[in-house]
Amino acid sequence: MDEIVAAILSREATSEDIAALPLPETYRACVVRKEDCGMFEGMDSADKDPRKSLRTMSIPVPELGLGEALVAVMASSVNYNSVWSAIFEPIPTFTFLERYGKTSPMGKRHDLPYHAIGSDLAGVVLRTGPGVNAWKPGDEVVAHCLSVELESADGHSDTMLDPEQRIWGFETNFGGLAEIALVKSNQLMPKPKHLSWEEAAAPGLVNSTAYRQLVSRNGAGMKQGDNILIWGASGGLGSYATQLALSGGAHPVCVVSSPHKAEICRAMGAEAVIDRTAEDYRFWKDERTQDPREWKRFGKRIRELTGGEDVDIVFEHPGRETFGASVYVTRKGGTIVTCASTSGYTHEYDNRYLWMSLKRIVGSHFANYREAWEANRLIAKGRIHPTLSKVYPLEETGQAAYDVHRNLHQGKVGVLALAPQEGLGVSDPETRARHLDAINLFRTPAG
Known part of the structure; x- marks a missing residue:
């Protein structure tokens, strides 16, 4: 592995040089183990600690299949699905691996007693399997997390509709929180040249998710002048939604939970910011009963802005x-677009405010290759910037996941894999210099 890292860091190794390097038999990866699935049984989600379940261990390099690539991972990042994997919710991810293992002999590779997790990476292609023509060893890449088979007609208008669609590193094994990752070649995209490895690894999942959810015709189809309410606007997902809204000529109304997070949104260019903690919005009277008076107070505050x-x-x-409030405050004919349920999957809302006002609820899940490519293109052009706030070494991925689980972070939390330090991998310093303040915006410590 040292030889691989040295070749990558030299910036002089050719494709042939990288292809000639011997692959190690094993590599280090952040994993959850099947034997630990019951360790949090009976505990509330908030009390489950990813630091206890996530382990760094050496695992065998997987067999390379048709249309696949092995990538040396320089850096990765933590997403909320990393937290779900670590706390075994809503179900242990080994259920997904077992299902995948039943599909084919190559799928069987993924059904193991350990799960190497992670749905982001920035790194260098080491090997490509048969049928891969667009990528070669030595290419600097980032990966999006959509894994599809495309043997069904259902996926050929929108690959997210493929019946065999999976999220890499969550519903498949050999993910990005590791020194080596196994991906399909149609997950790969060019690494933005003005970013370091850890910066380039941060946007993938969340930026693509926000792009489909907000911009794409498959999501809300945002247009210039739209008012957009963005929950968690300084978080891993919301920070990209805020940037996409501003870049697209819309007006974000950013909801955050602290003065520091409010300042981050203003620094991104947002003018309308609601600190829900300071203004003490309580949408639930108790665990079973929502408070419509708070919906109305919230809607009034939005109109003031x-x-x-x-x-x-x-x-x-x-x-x-938040879902009851979201349905209530949307304008007549407006759209509520949802991609997750971090506070609970059972949504409740007053349907009168939906059907009588002709509103729509749209489900949105990650992004297809075209959408992910467009989202990455905006990063490469310096229109959208990474929102990296903190970086941990691979061995401390558990702490990184803990930060995300407890909402102790802003933006994205990065993880260094093979990169020996932060700041490496930049090959376009001129573009970087033009956007340095925006790139470093989320690195500002909380005051």
Whole structure:
């Protein structure tokens, strides 16, 4: 592995040089183990500690199959699905691996007593399997996390509809929180040249998810002038939604939970910011009963910030805690687009405010290759910037996941895999210099 790292860091190794390097028999990866699935039984989600379940261990390099690539991972990042994997919710991910293992002999590779997790990476292609023509050893890449088979007609208008669609590193093995990852070649995209490895690894999942959810015709179809309510606007997902709204000529209404997070949103260019903690919004009277008076107070506050207008789009991902309010505050004919349920999967809302006002609820899940490519292109052009706030070594991935689980972070939390230090991998310093303040915006410590 040292020889691989040295070749990559030299920036002089050719494709032939990389291809000639021997692959190690094993590599280090952040894993959960099947034998630990019951370790949090009976505990509330908030009390489950990813530091206890995530382990760094050496595992064998997987066999390379048709249309696949092995990538040397320089850096990765933590997403909320990493937290779900670590706390075995909503079900242990070994259920997904077992299902995949039944599909084919190559699928069987993924059904193991350990799961190497992670759905982001920035790194260098080491090997390509048969049928791969677009990529070669030595290519600097990032990976999106959509894994598809495309043997069904259902996936050929939108690959997210493929019956065998999976999220790499969550519903498949050999993910990006590791020194080596196994991906399909149609997950690969060019690494933005002005970013370091850890910066380039941060946007993948969340930026693509936000792009489909907000911009794509498969999501809300945002247009210029739209008012967009963005929950968790300084978080891993919301920070990209905020940037996409601003870049696309829309008006984000950013909801955050602290003054520091409010300042981050303003620094991104947002003018309408609601600190829900300071203004003490409580949408639930108790575990079973919502408070419509709080919906109305919230809607009034939004109109104060928009010149009397309701929001055209609600960018939803908290789920149960906020969904009733989201449906209520959306304008007549507006759209609530949801991609997650971090506060609970059972959503409750007053349907009168949906059907009588002709509103729509749209489900959105990650992104297809075209959408992910467009989202990455915006990063490469310096229109959207990484929101990296902190970086941990691979051995401390558990702590990184803990930060995300407890909402102790802003933006994205990165993880160094093979990169020996931060700041490496930049090959376009001129572009970087033009955007350095925006790139480093989320590195500002909380005051």
